[in-house]
Structures are given as structure tokens and as C-alpha cells.
Amino acid sequence: MTELFDGYRSNYRDVVQSSIDFSGLPHSFFMRAKADLLRELIARRLGPVKPAMLDVGCGVGSFHPLLHGMVGRLCGIDVSSASIAQARADNRDVDYRAFDGSNFPFDDSAFDLVTAICVMHHVAPAEWAHFISEMRRVVRPGGLICVIEHNPLNPLTRLAVSRCEFDRDAVLLGAGTTRKLMAAAGFREIGARYFLLLPWEVKSARRVEGALGNVPLGAQYAAFGTA
């Protein structure tokens, strides 16, 4: 079956960039902020051992070069086989698989860390609980999941989503909804942090943003829970 994102194999980054051009920031700024957040979360929740990680809805794998040195084994899955083909061509050291979007193609407890970055707003709301339960199934007891999503409370996020041609099907979910889904799936120590509030990479801006992580202002949020 042809998936929406099959059509964006070669221009995914350009389409994202054109939806955020108004911010004056490159897509790489947003990717680095996510990598920094994940690095800090891994250190705090999983310790010094590099985790085996599954990235669900990995698309063309543009996030994966930023994970070098941060994780051990890295797998990526996506419903778009064209995106997976591109990801494979760009990141030879990552294990990529296309799948049907329902059951993740891995055994129970196969990973220390499972992420879904800007994916759930493309999943039908009726499937959200199953999606999170699959994250729960493939992460080991004591392992961590992290869902990064657009913050629907941020007006600039809504503007970017409205300008992004592949977000026409998007149903944004707030951090409260994501946390409730995690609780229902049996996760504990559930938390959320808002980020991408200030458009600068300098340390002082990152510190201010860190201090405001509980305030629902950032363009995106990360919700996380321990299995």
C-alpha cells in the first residue's frame, strides 16, 4: 500500500523547512534540540550504558546521525517503505524495517529505549492506545519510552502544522493525553517537558528553557515513562 510519506522520500527535509521558514531557524536546530533532550533523558533515566534503541516512525532517518555515540544498537521502523529505503541508503549502520503500522516487528522487551518523534499525530486517535501498548511491549522492564510531539497549545506550532503539506491529516495530541495513554499502558514515573521555546542555541537560552520545562509554552514536548 502507498503511504503518505512515500511521496516525501527525497524532499522530506525541504518540506519541513518550508513550513518553519517563518521562524528563521533551520530544521537542524530543532533536530539538535531533540538530540540534546534525549541525551539528558538517557543519562538521567538509563545511566551510562548506551541503550539499544528503537525509533518508531523514523521516516528517512534524518535524526539518526545525531545519535552517534549516544546509543548502542539502533533500529528504525516506519509504515513508509520508500522512507525506509532512503533511511537505509543514508545510514548504513542502522537496522531499518518497514511494517504495517500495527504490530511492531520485534520480540517483547527487545529494547532499552523506544522513541516516537512527531509520529503520533499521524496515527488515527482510535489507534493511539494500541500504539503506546506496542511501545510498552517491546521495551524491557525498567526501560524508557519517549514520545516527542507538537504542542497544540503553542500558536506558532499550529501555524507550522497548518503550513506543512504532509500535516493535513494531523490530529495533535497534548502532553496530558500522551501521559494518560502511558499511564493506561502501565508506565510509571511518567513525566513531560516542554522545549523549543527560545530560538537560540546559546547555553543561557538552554538554561532558561530548562527552567521553564513545566510551562506549556514550548513548540514541542517530550513525554516519557519507565516500563
Ligand SMILES: C[S@@+](CC[C@H](N)C(=O)[O-])C[C@H]1O[C@@H](n2cnc3c(N)ncnc32)[C@H](O)[C@@H]1O
Ligand atoms: C513527520 S514524520 C517524522 C519522521 C521522523 N520521526 C522525524 O522526526 O524526522 C512522521 C512519520 O511517521 C510515520 N508513521 C505514520 N503512521 C505510523 C505508524 N502507525 N507507525 C509507524 N510510523 C508511522 C510516517 O510514515 C512518517 O515517516
